[in-house]
Amino acid sequence: MKEELLYPIKFTPILKEKIWGGEKLKQLLNKQSNLSNIGESWEISDVEGDTSIVSNGELKGKTLKTLLKTYQSNLIGEKNYKVFGDKFPLLIKFIDAKQDLSIQLHPNDELAKKRHNSFGKTEMWYVMQADEGSNLIIDFKEKITPEVYLKHLEAKTLPSVLNFENVTSGDTFFIEVGRVHAIGAGVMLAEIQQTSDITYRIYDWNRVDANGNGRELHNDLALDAIGFDMPNNFKIAYNKDKNQSNSMVSCPYFTTNYLELDTVLDKENTYDSFIIYMCVEGDAQIVSENKTVELQAGETVLLPAALKTFKIKAESTKLLEVYI
Template sequence: MNKILKLEPFYSEKVWGYEQWVLSTHKNGYCKIKNSEENLVDYIDRDLPILNKIIKANDTLSVQVHPDDNFSRKYEHEKGKTECWYILEAAPNASLICGIKDGNTKETIAKAIESGDIEKHLKKINVASGDMIYIPSGTVHAITAGLKLIEVQESSDVTYRMYDWGRDREVHIEKSLQVIDYEGKNKGGKIDNFTKLETPYFTVEKIDVKDIYRDAVDKESFHSYTVISGSGKIKSDDNIIDLNKEETIYIPKGVEYKVYGELELLKSYV
Protein backbone atom coordinates (compact mmCIF):
# COMPACT_ATOMS: atom_id res chain seq x y z
CA MET A 1 0.00 0.00 0.00
CA ASN A 2 2.99 2.31 0.29
CA LYS A 3 3.80 2.28 -3.41
CA ILE A 4 3.85 5.35 -5.64
CA LEU A 5 1.06 4.96 -8.19
CA LYS A 6 0.82 6.28 -11.74
CA LEU A 7 -2.81 7.03 -12.55
CA GLU A 8 -5.05 6.57 -15.58
CA PRO A 9 -7.52 9.48 -15.82
CA PHE A 10 -11.27 9.31 -16.15
CA TYR A 11 -11.98 10.93 -19.52
CA SER A 12 -15.14 12.94 -20.20
CA GLU A 13 -16.06 14.47 -23.57
CA LYS A 14 -17.87 17.81 -23.32
CA VAL A 15 -19.70 20.08 -25.78
CA TRP A 16 -16.87 22.58 -25.31
CA GLY A 17 -13.88 20.16 -25.23
CA TYR A 18 -12.89 17.54 -22.65
CA GLU A 19 -11.96 16.87 -19.05
CA GLN A 20 -9.54 14.29 -17.68
CA TRP A 21 -10.00 13.58 -13.98
CA VAL A 22 -6.36 12.77 -13.30
CA LEU A 23 -6.70 12.38 -9.51
CA SER A 24 -10.18 11.34 -8.48
CA THR A 25 -11.93 9.17 -5.92
CA HIS A 26 -15.26 10.90 -6.66
CA LYS A 27 -18.14 8.60 -7.56
CA ASN A 28 -18.88 10.52 -10.76
CA GLY A 29 -15.48 9.69 -12.27
CA TYR A 30 -12.97 7.34 -10.68
CA CYS A 31 -9.43 7.34 -12.02
CA LYS A 32 -7.67 3.99 -12.26
CA ILE A 33 -4.19 2.77 -11.47
CA LYS A 34 -2.15 2.70 -14.67
CA ASN A 35 -1.98 -0.71 -16.35
CA SER A 36 -4.67 -2.00 -14.01
CA GLU A 37 -8.45 -2.23 -13.94
CA GLU A 38 -8.48 -1.26 -10.26
CA ASN A 39 -9.82 2.15 -9.26
CA LEU A 40 -7.65 4.34 -7.04
CA VAL A 41 -10.42 4.65 -4.44
CA ASP A 42 -10.64 0.85 -4.06
CA TYR A 43 -6.88 0.45 -3.80
CA ILE A 44 -6.34 3.12 -1.14
CA ASP A 45 -9.73 2.48 0.53
CA ARG A 46 -10.42 6.15 1.21
CA ASP A 47 -11.95 9.21 -0.39
CA LEU A 48 -9.45 11.96 -1.17
CA PRO A 49 -10.44 15.52 -0.22
CA ILE A 50 -9.30 16.92 -3.59
CA LEU A 51 -10.01 16.19 -7.24
CA ASN A 52 -7.55 17.19 -9.99
CA LYS A 53 -8.37 17.60 -13.67
CA ILE A 54 -6.85 18.53 -16.99
CA ILE A 55 -9.35 20.66 -18.91
CA LYS A 56 -9.13 21.50 -22.61
CA ALA A 57 -11.54 24.18 -23.84
CA ASN A 58 -12.15 24.36 -27.59
CA ASP A 59 -15.17 26.56 -26.87
CA THR A 60 -16.09 28.73 -23.88
CA LEU A 61 -17.60 26.95 -20.88
CA SER A 62 -20.79 28.16 -19.23
CA VAL A 63 -20.69 31.13 -16.89
CA GLN A 64 -20.93 29.35 -13.56
CA VAL A 65 -20.42 29.52 -9.82
CA HIS A 66 -19.82 26.94 -7.10
CA PRO A 67 -21.36 26.95 -3.60
CA ASP A 68 -19.40 26.79 -0.37
CA ASP A 69 -19.41 23.70 1.83
CA ASN A 70 -22.34 24.77 4.04
CA PHE A 71 -24.70 25.57 1.16
CA SER A 72 -23.69 22.51 -0.85
CA ARG A 73 -24.04 20.08 2.03
CA LYS A 74 -27.51 21.46 2.79
CA TYR A 75 -28.86 21.39 -0.77
CA GLU A 76 -26.62 18.97 -2.72
CA HIS A 77 -25.43 16.58 0.03
CA GLU A 78 -21.77 16.91 -0.89
CA LYS A 79 -18.90 19.35 -0.47
CA GLY A 80 -18.80 22.76 -2.04
CA LYS A 81 -16.10 23.64 -4.51
CA THR A 82 -13.14 25.95 -4.18
CA GLU A 83 -10.67 25.45 -7.03
CA CYS A 84 -7.65 26.83 -8.84
CA TRP A 85 -6.36 26.69 -12.41
CA TYR A 86 -2.77 26.37 -13.60
CA ILE A 87 -2.63 27.42 -17.26
CA LEU A 88 -0.81 24.88 -19.44
CA GLU A 89 -1.60 26.40 -22.84
CA ALA A 90 -3.23 29.66 -23.88
CA ALA A 91 -4.11 31.08 -27.26
CA PRO A 92 -2.55 34.50 -28.05
CA ASN A 93 -4.21 37.30 -26.05
CA ALA A 94 -6.26 34.74 -24.10
CA SER A 95 -8.50 35.82 -21.25
CA LEU A 96 -10.97 34.17 -18.92
CA ILE A 97 -13.85 35.22 -16.69
CA CYS A 98 -13.13 35.56 -12.98
CA GLY A 99 -15.57 37.53 -10.82
CA ILE A 100 -18.19 40.19 -11.39
CA LYS A 101 -17.62 43.92 -11.78
CA ASP A 102 -17.84 46.14 -8.70
CA GLY A 103 -21.26 47.47 -7.77
CA ASN A 104 -23.28 44.50 -8.94
CA THR A 105 -25.98 43.03 -6.72
CA LYS A 106 -28.24 40.02 -6.78
CA GLU A 107 -30.84 42.15 -8.56
CA THR A 108 -28.52 43.52 -11.27
CA ILE A 109 -27.08 40.08 -12.05
CA ALA A 110 -30.57 38.53 -12.19
CA LYS A 111 -31.68 41.20 -14.67
CA ALA A 112 -28.53 40.76 -16.75
CA ILE A 113 -29.08 37.01 -17.02
CA GLU A 114 -32.71 37.53 -18.01
CA SER A 115 -31.84 40.12 -20.67
CA GLY A 116 -28.89 38.14 -22.02
CA ASP A 117 -26.28 40.87 -21.45
CA ILE A 118 -24.51 39.18 -18.53
CA GLU A 119 -21.14 39.39 -20.28
CA LYS A 120 -20.74 43.13 -19.69
CA HIS A 121 -21.08 42.56 -15.92
CA LEU A 122 -18.22 40.05 -15.75
CA LYS A 123 -14.55 40.62 -15.01
CA LYS A 124 -12.07 39.29 -17.58
CA ILE A 125 -8.40 38.74 -16.88
CA ASN A 126 -5.64 38.11 -19.40
CA VAL A 127 -3.82 34.82 -18.96
CA ALA A 128 -0.81 33.03 -20.38
CA SER A 129 0.95 29.72 -19.90
CA GLY A 130 2.29 29.46 -16.34
CA ASP A 131 -0.37 31.61 -14.68
CA MET A 132 -2.27 30.43 -11.60
CA ILE A 133 -5.88 31.56 -11.05
CA TYR A 134 -7.61 31.12 -7.68
CA ILE A 135 -11.37 30.48 -7.83
CA PRO A 136 -12.82 30.32 -4.30
CA SER A 137 -16.45 29.26 -3.90
CA GLY A 138 -18.85 32.05 -4.79
CA THR A 139 -16.64 33.37 -7.61
CA VAL A 140 -18.41 33.69 -10.96
CA HIS A 141 -16.11 32.23 -13.62
CA ALA A 142 -15.75 30.70 -17.07
CA ILE A 143 -12.88 29.04 -18.88
CA THR A 144 -12.72 30.40 -22.42
CA ALA A 145 -11.86 28.84 -25.78
CA GLY A 146 -8.19 28.18 -26.47
CA LEU A 147 -7.16 27.29 -22.91
CA LYS A 148 -5.75 24.08 -21.47
CA LEU A 149 -5.20 23.91 -17.73
CA ILE A 150 -4.74 21.80 -14.63
CA GLU A 151 -7.51 22.26 -12.09
CA VAL A 152 -7.10 21.43 -8.40
CA GLN A 153 -10.36 21.53 -6.46
CA GLU A 154 -12.28 20.18 -3.53
CA SER A 155 -13.61 16.72 -4.32
CA SER A 156 -17.06 17.82 -5.47
CA ASP A 157 -19.05 17.80 -8.68
CA VAL A 158 -21.45 20.64 -7.84
CA THR A 159 -21.66 23.35 -10.50
CA TYR A 160 -24.37 25.99 -10.93
CA ARG A 161 -24.63 27.26 -14.49
CA MET A 162 -25.80 30.87 -14.66
CA TYR A 163 -25.57 31.37 -18.41
CA ASP A 164 -24.67 28.95 -21.21
CA TRP A 165 -24.28 31.06 -24.36
CA GLY A 166 -27.47 29.71 -25.95
CA ARG A 167 -26.59 26.02 -25.53
CA ASP A 168 -29.54 23.86 -24.59
CA ARG A 169 -28.36 22.68 -21.18
CA GLU A 170 -29.85 23.01 -17.72
CA VAL A 171 -29.12 26.24 -15.85
CA HIS A 172 -29.35 26.87 -12.11
CA ILE A 173 -30.08 30.57 -11.87
CA GLU A 174 -31.83 30.74 -8.48
CA LYS A 175 -29.12 28.77 -6.68
CA SER A 176 -26.40 30.74 -8.50
CA LEU A 177 -27.87 34.04 -7.31
CA GLN A 178 -27.87 32.75 -3.72
CA VAL A 179 -24.18 31.76 -3.62
CA ILE A 180 -22.38 34.49 -5.62
CA ASP A 181 -19.71 36.45 -3.75
CA TYR A 182 -21.05 39.86 -4.79
CA GLU A 183 -18.49 41.87 -2.82
CA GLY A 184 -15.40 39.89 -3.82
CA LYS A 185 -14.56 39.11 -0.21
CA ASN A 186 -13.18 35.67 -1.07
CA LYS A 187 -10.34 37.25 -3.07
CA GLY A 188 -10.28 35.19 -6.24
CA GLY A 189 -8.05 36.07 -9.18
CA LYS A 190 -4.59 35.67 -10.64
CA ILE A 191 -1.75 34.78 -8.25
CA ASP A 192 1.24 36.95 -9.14
CA ASN A 193 4.58 35.15 -9.44
CA PHE A 194 3.00 31.85 -8.48
CA THR A 195 5.12 29.25 -6.76
CA LYS A 196 2.74 28.22 -3.95
CA LEU A 197 -0.96 28.68 -3.21
CA GLU A 198 -2.33 27.75 0.22
CA THR A 199 -6.12 27.57 0.64
CA PRO A 200 -8.30 26.25 3.49
CA TYR A 201 -8.83 23.07 1.43
CA PHE A 202 -5.55 22.28 -0.33
CA THR A 203 -2.06 23.52 -1.11
CA VAL A 204 -0.61 23.69 -4.63
CA GLU A 205 3.04 24.25 -5.52
CA LYS A 206 5.02 24.50 -8.72
CA ILE A 207 8.19 22.41 -8.49
CA ASP A 208 11.04 22.93 -10.96
CA VAL A 209 13.39 19.95 -11.05
CA LYS A 210 16.78 20.54 -12.67
CA ASP A 211 18.55 17.43 -11.37
CA ILE A 212 17.20 15.89 -8.15
CA TYR A 213 14.29 16.89 -5.92
CA ARG A 214 13.74 15.15 -2.58
CA ASP A 215 10.65 15.10 -0.40
CA ALA A 216 8.61 12.90 1.93
CA VAL A 217 4.92 12.51 2.75
CA ASP A 218 4.03 12.78 6.43
CA LYS A 219 2.01 10.12 8.20
CA GLU A 220 -1.34 11.86 7.78
CA SER A 221 -1.23 13.12 4.21
CA PHE A 222 -0.48 12.27 0.57
CA HIS A 223 1.17 14.03 -2.36
CA SER A 224 0.04 14.18 -5.96
CA TYR A 225 2.02 15.48 -8.94
CA THR A 226 0.99 16.27 -12.49
CA VAL A 227 3.80 16.86 -14.98
CA ILE A 228 3.60 20.31 -16.58
CA SER A 229 6.53 19.79 -18.94
CA GLY A 230 9.70 17.75 -19.37
CA SER A 231 10.32 14.18 -18.26
CA GLY A 232 12.08 12.24 -15.55
CA LYS A 233 11.66 9.53 -12.95
CA ILE A 234 10.42 9.28 -9.38
CA LYS A 235 11.94 6.73 -7.02
CA SER A 236 11.14 5.44 -3.55
CA ASP A 237 12.38 2.42 -1.65
CA ASP A 238 9.65 0.30 -3.24
CA ASN A 239 9.47 1.43 -6.86
CA ILE A 240 10.62 3.69 -9.68
CA ILE A 241 8.25 5.29 -12.18
CA ASP A 242 8.76 7.23 -15.40
CA LEU A 243 7.25 10.73 -15.49
CA ASN A 244 6.07 12.30 -18.74
CA LYS A 245 4.07 15.37 -19.72
CA GLU A 246 0.56 15.55 -18.19
CA GLU A 247 0.92 12.27 -16.31
CA THR A 248 -0.25 12.19 -12.69
CA ILE A 249 1.02 10.19 -9.73
CA TYR A 250 -0.26 9.57 -6.22
CA ILE A 251 2.14 9.12 -3.29
CA PRO A 252 0.72 7.69 -0.04
CA LYS A 253 1.56 8.67 3.53
CA GLY A 254 4.95 7.90 4.96
CA VAL A 255 6.82 7.58 1.65
CA GLU A 256 10.19 9.23 1.07
CA TYR A 257 11.02 9.83 -2.59
CA LYS A 258 13.34 11.47 -5.10
CA VAL A 259 12.49 12.98 -8.49
CA TYR A 260 15.20 12.89 -11.17
CA GLY A 261 15.35 14.72 -14.49
CA GLU A 262 14.46 18.10 -15.96
CA LEU A 263 10.78 18.76 -15.53
CA GLU A 264 8.14 21.08 -14.12
CA LEU A 265 5.58 19.61 -11.75
CA LEU A 266 2.35 20.78 -10.14
CA LYS A 267 2.21 19.36 -6.64
CA SER A 268 -1.02 19.19 -4.65
CA TYR A 269 -1.75 18.01 -1.10
CA VAL A 270 -3.73 18.79 2.04
Protein backbone atom coordinates in the same frame (compact mmCIF):
# COMPACT_ATOMS: atom_id res chain seq x y z
CA MET B 1 -2.11 -5.84 1.21
CA LYS B 2 0.85 -4.74 3.29
CA GLU B 3 2.01 -1.18 3.74
CA GLU B 4 5.36 -1.94 2.09
CA LEU B 5 3.58 -2.52 -1.24
CA LEU B 6 2.73 1.17 -1.46
CA TYR B 7 4.58 3.07 -4.18
CA PRO B 8 4.02 6.09 -6.48
CA ILE B 9 0.64 5.32 -8.04
CA LYS B 10 -0.61 6.34 -11.48
CA PHE B 11 -4.22 6.08 -12.64
CA THR B 12 -5.93 5.65 -16.00
CA PRO B 13 -7.30 9.05 -17.06
CA ILE B 14 -11.10 9.34 -17.23
CA LEU B 15 -11.76 11.33 -20.41
CA LYS B 16 -14.90 13.43 -20.77
CA GLU B 17 -16.45 14.59 -24.04
CA LYS B 18 -17.83 18.13 -23.75
CA ILE B 19 -19.74 20.42 -26.10
CA TRP B 20 -16.87 22.89 -25.65
CA GLY B 21 -13.98 20.38 -25.75
CA GLY B 22 -11.19 20.07 -28.31
CA GLU B 23 -8.14 18.05 -29.37
CA LYS B 24 -5.33 19.47 -27.20
CA LEU B 25 -5.52 16.80 -24.52
CA LYS B 26 -4.79 14.23 -27.22
CA GLN B 27 -2.37 16.31 -29.27
CA LEU B 28 -0.39 18.08 -26.53
CA LEU B 29 -0.81 15.76 -23.52
CA ASN B 30 -0.92 12.43 -25.37
CA LYS B 31 -4.27 11.28 -23.98
CA GLN B 32 -5.26 8.14 -25.87
CA SER B 33 -8.86 8.10 -27.07
CA ASN B 34 -11.13 7.72 -30.08
CA LEU B 35 -13.43 10.34 -28.61
CA SER B 36 -13.62 13.78 -30.15
CA ASN B 37 -14.14 17.10 -28.33
CA ILE B 38 -12.44 15.91 -25.14
CA GLY B 39 -12.90 18.68 -22.62
CA GLU B 40 -11.59 17.06 -19.43
CA SER B 41 -9.16 14.40 -18.30
CA TRP B 42 -9.98 13.37 -14.75
CA GLU B 43 -6.57 12.29 -13.44
CA ILE B 44 -7.50 11.33 -9.88
CA SER B 45 -11.17 11.03 -9.01
CA ASP B 46 -13.33 9.58 -6.28
CA VAL B 47 -16.54 11.09 -7.68
CA GLU B 48 -19.40 8.58 -7.58
CA GLY B 49 -19.50 6.73 -10.90
CA ASP B 50 -16.07 8.05 -11.93
CA THR B 51 -13.60 6.36 -9.59
CA SER B 52 -10.01 6.23 -10.80
CA ILE B 53 -8.37 2.86 -11.54
CA VAL B 54 -4.66 2.18 -10.89
CA SER B 55 -2.63 1.79 -14.11
CA ASN B 56 0.80 0.75 -12.78
CA GLY B 57 2.50 -1.77 -10.50
CA GLU B 58 1.15 -4.49 -8.22
CA LEU B 59 -2.06 -2.59 -7.54
CA LYS B 60 -2.95 -2.20 -11.24
CA GLY B 61 -6.69 -2.60 -11.84
CA LYS B 62 -7.72 -1.68 -8.31
CA THR B 63 -9.93 1.37 -7.74
CA LEU B 64 -9.00 4.39 -5.69
CA LYS B 65 -11.92 3.51 -3.42
CA THR B 66 -10.42 0.06 -2.78
CA LEU B 67 -7.05 1.60 -1.98
CA LEU B 68 -8.69 3.95 0.54
CA LYS B 69 -10.50 1.10 2.29
CA THR B 70 -7.36 -1.05 2.32
CA TYR B 71 -4.66 1.44 3.26
CA GLN B 72 -6.65 4.19 5.00
CA SER B 73 -4.24 6.64 6.70
CA ASN B 74 -1.23 5.01 5.02
CA LEU B 75 -2.65 6.31 1.74
CA ILE B 76 -3.93 9.77 2.65
CA GLY B 77 -2.47 10.56 6.11
CA GLU B 78 -3.90 10.28 9.62
CA LYS B 79 -5.47 13.73 9.83
CA ASN B 80 -7.04 13.39 6.39
CA TYR B 81 -8.43 9.95 7.17
CA LYS B 82 -10.04 11.28 10.36
CA VAL B 83 -11.79 13.99 8.34
CA PHE B 84 -12.60 12.23 5.06
CA GLY B 85 -12.62 8.51 5.87
CA ASP B 86 -12.88 6.38 2.73
CA LYS B 87 -13.49 9.43 0.51
CA PHE B 88 -10.59 10.90 -1.43
CA PRO B 89 -10.73 14.67 -0.82
CA LEU B 90 -9.44 16.07 -4.13
CA LEU B 91 -10.40 15.89 -7.79
CA ILE B 92 -7.49 16.46 -10.20
CA LYS B 93 -8.06 17.39 -13.87
CA PHE B 94 -6.61 18.69 -17.09
CA ILE B 95 -9.07 20.81 -19.11
CA ASP B 96 -9.09 21.91 -22.76
CA ALA B 97 -11.59 24.57 -23.83
CA LYS B 98 -11.93 24.80 -27.61
CA GLN B 99 -15.01 26.94 -27.01
CA ASP B 100 -16.03 29.11 -24.07
CA LEU B 101 -17.34 27.20 -21.08
CA SER B 102 -20.60 28.25 -19.52
CA ILE B 103 -20.47 30.99 -16.90
CA GLN B 104 -20.84 29.23 -13.58
CA LEU B 105 -20.06 29.08 -9.88
CA HIS B 106 -19.91 26.50 -7.12
CA PRO B 107 -21.67 26.39 -3.74
CA ASN B 108 -19.83 26.35 -0.43
CA ASP B 109 -19.60 23.31 1.85
CA GLU B 110 -22.71 24.26 3.83
CA LEU B 111 -24.99 24.72 0.81
CA ALA B 112 -23.54 21.72 -1.03
CA LYS B 113 -24.08 19.47 1.99
CA LYS B 114 -27.62 20.70 2.54
CA ARG B 115 -28.74 20.51 -1.09
CA HIS B 116 -26.60 17.77 -2.66
CA ASN B 117 -24.96 15.84 0.22
CA SER B 118 -21.65 16.89 -1.33
CA PHE B 119 -18.56 18.91 -0.56
CA GLY B 120 -18.34 22.42 -1.91
CA LYS B 121 -15.99 23.10 -4.79
CA THR B 122 -13.08 25.41 -4.04
CA GLU B 123 -10.64 25.12 -6.94
CA MET B 124 -7.55 26.56 -8.61
CA TRP B 125 -6.30 26.82 -12.19
CA TYR B 126 -2.79 26.72 -13.62
CA VAL B 127 -2.73 27.77 -17.28
CA MET B 128 -0.59 25.30 -19.27
CA GLN B 129 -1.20 26.70 -22.76
CA ALA B 130 -3.26 29.56 -24.12
CA ASP B 131 -3.92 30.62 -27.69
CA GLU B 132 -3.17 34.25 -28.45
CA GLY B 133 -5.94 36.52 -27.18
CA SER B 134 -7.62 33.87 -25.05
CA ASN B 135 -9.00 34.67 -21.62
CA LEU B 136 -10.71 33.51 -18.47
CA ILE B 137 -13.79 35.05 -16.89
CA ILE B 138 -13.38 35.60 -13.16
CA ASP B 139 -15.82 37.66 -11.10
CA PHE B 140 -17.59 40.90 -12.00
CA LYS B 141 -15.88 44.02 -13.40
CA GLU B 142 -16.98 45.87 -10.30
CA LYS B 143 -19.17 45.30 -7.27
CA ILE B 144 -22.72 44.51 -8.26
CA THR B 145 -26.05 44.09 -6.48
CA PRO B 146 -28.27 41.05 -6.88
CA GLU B 147 -30.91 43.29 -8.47
CA VAL B 148 -28.55 44.56 -11.21
CA TYR B 149 -27.26 41.02 -11.75
CA LEU B 150 -30.81 39.72 -12.29
CA LYS B 151 -31.56 42.48 -14.80
CA HIS B 152 -28.54 41.51 -16.89
CA LEU B 153 -29.41 37.84 -16.57
CA GLU B 154 -32.95 38.48 -17.85
CA ALA B 155 -31.70 40.70 -20.69
CA LYS B 156 -29.03 38.09 -21.62
CA THR B 157 -26.34 40.76 -21.22
CA LEU B 158 -24.47 39.13 -18.31
CA PRO B 159 -21.06 39.08 -20.10
CA SER B 160 -21.10 42.89 -20.22
CA VAL B 161 -20.61 43.10 -16.44
CA LEU B 162 -18.04 40.30 -16.10
CA ASN B 163 -14.27 40.55 -15.70
CA PHE B 164 -12.23 39.08 -18.58
CA GLU B 165 -8.59 38.17 -17.79
CA ASN B 166 -6.18 37.72 -20.69
CA VAL B 167 -3.93 34.77 -19.87
CA THR B 168 -0.67 33.11 -20.81
CA SER B 169 1.05 29.91 -19.70
CA GLY B 170 1.98 29.89 -16.02
CA ASP B 171 -0.85 32.19 -14.93
CA THR B 172 -2.51 30.86 -11.78
CA PHE B 173 -5.93 31.62 -10.31
CA PHE B 174 -7.68 30.66 -7.08
CA ILE B 175 -11.44 30.23 -7.50
CA GLU B 176 -13.24 30.39 -4.18
CA VAL B 177 -16.78 29.06 -3.78
CA GLY B 178 -19.33 31.63 -4.88
CA ARG B 179 -17.04 33.32 -7.39
CA VAL B 180 -18.50 33.56 -10.91
CA HIS B 181 -16.07 32.14 -13.48
CA ALA B 182 -15.57 30.47 -16.86
CA ILE B 183 -12.69 29.12 -18.93
CA GLY B 184 -12.45 30.87 -22.28
CA ALA B 185 -11.86 29.34 -25.71
CA GLY B 186 -8.25 28.45 -26.45
CA VAL B 187 -7.15 27.75 -22.86
CA MET B 188 -5.72 24.45 -21.59
CA LEU B 189 -5.15 24.24 -17.85
CA ALA B 190 -4.59 22.06 -14.81
CA GLU B 191 -7.36 22.15 -12.22
CA ILE B 192 -7.12 21.17 -8.56
CA GLN B 193 -10.36 21.12 -6.56
CA GLN B 194 -12.35 19.59 -3.76
CA THR B 195 -14.01 16.31 -4.66
CA SER B 196 -17.30 17.65 -5.96
CA ASP B 197 -19.12 17.75 -9.26
CA ILE B 198 -21.64 20.41 -8.20
CA THR B 199 -21.78 23.31 -10.65
CA TYR B 200 -24.40 26.05 -10.96
CA ARG B 201 -24.53 27.15 -14.61
CA ILE B 202 -25.93 30.68 -14.98
CA TYR B 203 -25.24 31.61 -18.62
CA ASP B 204 -24.31 29.50 -21.65
CA TRP B 205 -23.84 32.00 -24.48
CA ASN B 206 -27.34 31.17 -25.82
CA ARG B 207 -25.99 27.89 -27.23
CA VAL B 208 -28.37 25.18 -28.39
CA ASP B 209 -27.86 21.57 -29.42
CA ALA B 210 -28.85 19.94 -32.71
CA ASN B 211 -32.46 19.83 -31.51
CA GLY B 212 -32.51 23.52 -30.61
CA ASN B 213 -32.36 22.91 -26.85
CA GLY B 214 -30.16 24.89 -24.51
CA ARG B 215 -28.30 23.29 -21.61
CA GLU B 216 -29.90 23.41 -18.19
CA LEU B 217 -29.29 26.56 -16.17
CA HIS B 218 -29.39 26.73 -12.37
CA ASN B 219 -30.24 30.36 -11.73
CA ASP B 220 -32.58 29.80 -8.79
CA LEU B 221 -30.02 27.66 -6.96
CA ALA B 222 -27.20 30.05 -7.87
CA LEU B 223 -28.72 33.25 -6.54
CA ASP B 224 -27.92 32.72 -2.86
CA ALA B 225 -24.62 30.99 -3.66
CA ILE B 226 -23.06 33.90 -5.61
CA GLY B 227 -20.51 36.13 -3.93
CA PHE B 228 -21.48 39.61 -5.13
CA ASP B 229 -18.83 41.43 -3.10
CA MET B 230 -15.69 39.26 -3.11
CA PRO B 231 -12.14 40.64 -2.80
CA ASN B 232 -10.03 40.99 -5.94
CA ASN B 233 -7.50 38.36 -4.84
CA PHE B 234 -8.02 35.61 -7.41
CA LYS B 235 -4.82 35.98 -9.47
CA ILE B 236 -1.89 34.32 -7.69
CA ALA B 237 1.64 35.71 -7.74
CA TYR B 238 4.31 33.10 -6.94
CA ASN B 239 8.06 32.64 -7.06
CA LYS B 240 9.71 30.36 -9.63
CA ASP B 241 12.96 29.58 -7.84
CA LYS B 242 14.44 26.44 -9.37
CA ASN B 243 14.81 23.10 -7.62
CA GLN B 244 12.64 23.94 -4.65
CA SER B 245 8.94 24.09 -3.77
CA ASN B 246 7.45 27.56 -4.36
CA SER B 247 4.14 28.28 -2.61
CA MET B 248 1.21 29.06 -4.92
CA VAL B 249 -2.03 28.39 -3.06
CA SER B 250 -2.58 27.31 0.53
CA CYS B 251 -6.15 26.98 1.78
CA PRO B 252 -7.99 24.59 4.13
CA TYR B 253 -8.76 22.26 1.22
CA PHE B 254 -5.36 21.92 -0.47
CA THR B 255 -1.87 23.35 -0.78
CA THR B 256 -0.23 23.67 -4.21
CA ASN B 257 3.43 24.43 -4.87
CA TYR B 258 5.33 25.10 -8.09
CA LEU B 259 8.50 23.11 -8.83
CA GLU B 260 10.80 23.85 -11.75
CA LEU B 261 13.54 21.22 -11.78
CA ASP B 262 16.78 20.59 -13.67
CA THR B 263 18.49 18.21 -11.24
CA VAL B 264 17.88 15.40 -8.73
CA LEU B 265 15.84 16.58 -5.75
CA ASP B 266 15.65 14.64 -2.49
CA LYS B 267 12.20 15.03 -0.97
CA GLU B 268 10.79 14.22 2.45
CA ASN B 269 7.06 14.02 3.15
CA THR B 270 6.51 15.80 6.47
CA TYR B 271 2.87 16.76 5.80
CA ASP B 272 0.92 13.74 7.16
CA SER B 273 -0.73 13.71 3.72
CA PHE B 274 -0.51 12.13 0.31
CA ILE B 275 1.38 14.20 -2.29
CA ILE B 276 0.22 14.54 -5.90
CA TYR B 277 2.54 15.62 -8.71
CA MET B 278 1.04 16.96 -11.93
CA CYS B 279 3.60 17.25 -14.72
CA VAL B 280 2.77 20.43 -16.65
CA GLU B 281 5.93 20.57 -18.77
CA GLY B 282 8.84 18.23 -19.58
CA ASP B 283 9.30 14.84 -17.91
CA ALA B 284 10.62 13.42 -14.66
CA GLN B 285 11.25 10.26 -12.68
CA ILE B 286 9.82 9.73 -9.20
CA VAL B 287 12.10 7.29 -7.37
CA SER B 288 10.94 5.62 -4.16
CA GLU B 289 12.30 2.65 -2.25
CA ASN B 290 9.88 0.30 -4.02
CA LYS B 291 9.56 1.67 -7.53
CA THR B 292 10.64 4.22 -10.14
CA VAL B 293 7.80 5.91 -12.02
CA GLU B 294 8.15 7.88 -15.25
CA LEU B 295 6.14 11.10 -15.47
CA GLN B 296 5.50 12.87 -18.78
CA ALA B 297 3.82 16.22 -19.45
CA GLY B 298 0.11 15.70 -18.87
CA GLU B 299 0.57 12.85 -16.39
CA THR B 300 -0.20 12.72 -12.68
CA VAL B 301 1.12 10.54 -9.86
CA LEU B 302 -0.09 9.99 -6.28
CA LEU B 303 2.50 9.40 -3.57
CA PRO B 304 0.89 7.69 -0.57
CA ALA B 305 1.41 9.30 2.84
CA ALA B 306 3.38 6.23 3.99
CA LEU B 307 6.14 7.07 1.50
CA LYS B 308 8.26 9.38 3.62
CA THR B 309 11.31 9.85 1.37
CA PHE B 310 11.74 9.85 -2.40
CA LYS B 311 13.69 11.51 -5.20
CA ILE B 312 12.59 13.49 -8.24
CA LYS B 313 14.94 13.31 -11.23
CA ALA B 314 14.48 15.91 -13.95
CA GLU B 315 16.42 17.91 -16.53
CA SER B 316 13.87 20.54 -17.56
CA THR B 317 10.54 19.97 -15.88
CA LYS B 318 7.66 21.89 -14.31
CA LEU B 319 5.52 20.18 -11.69
CA LEU B 320 2.61 21.12 -9.49
CA GLU B 321 2.95 19.62 -6.00
CA VAL B 322 -0.37 19.13 -4.19
CA TYR B 323 -1.20 17.96 -0.67
CA ILE B 324 -3.47 18.78 2.26
